[in-house]
Amino acid sequence: MIFSSKAEYGVRLMVELGRQSPEQPTSLKAIADAEGLPLAYLEQVVARLRKAGLVMSARGAHGGYWLARPAEEIAMVDVVQALEGAIAPMECFVHDHTERVLCSHEADAGRCATKLLWMRVQGGIIRSLQTTTLAELVEFSRRTELAQTA
Template sequence: MKISTKGRYGLTIMIELAKNNGNGPMSLKTIAKENDLSEHYLEQLVAPLRNASLVKSIRGAYGGYVLAKEPHEITAGDIIRILEGPITPVEGIEDEEPAKQELWIRIRDAVKDVLDTTTLEDLSTYGEKGTQDPYMFYI
């Protein structure tokens, strides 16, 4: 399974909002500048996240975006599914022989497990004193 820039940059938006959680709205311009990304592209990515009720937009001079839920309530899997679609390593596994079907299912389940047990809180605090898990990003 290959995660495109949609998924990667969507995670970036959400991690930045999680780091800023409780400090008011954060603009996409700020996120884009801090991460050397296109603000226009981030605008396209935040719409489905807003439609899925993961973020809220705040209008006004000091507006921007905030998380719609607490960081521990949103998983990487939630974000990836919204931006990338279903998590599947290969299409059409029902046409494969049983041994290959089992392999693809096990790979899918392992990836889903990692994504669904990794929260924005985990990602936003990674690397802070006392939170670094050296095995967190290895499969």
């Protein structure tokens, strides 16, 4: 399993928000019920999305969440990154700029042949996430829903 359930839940949540009109906020409870997810856990998930500026919120009665931008302008790479942190196939990719942990073979720096491989994998992942917008997923969700009703 490459991505944690935070990503799964978070993406579901975003799709659900994308299906709602942005006029009035949607409560987490409604989403938790619709998707069958634990409310308390969803709170933690949506907090990440909010801090990343992807959703906005209103407190109090009749409060809730809505997309900060139209779904067309939200690339899934931003969503997943907000939920999972940096998208790195390997440990040494994470701290590249921050600490000096890197891989066990930092001494060999340039000689690290595996880095070439992980770079390509990372590229493949990011590219696929960048070329997918939330709007596509919402659209897909709507279509398959119709197909089921019919």
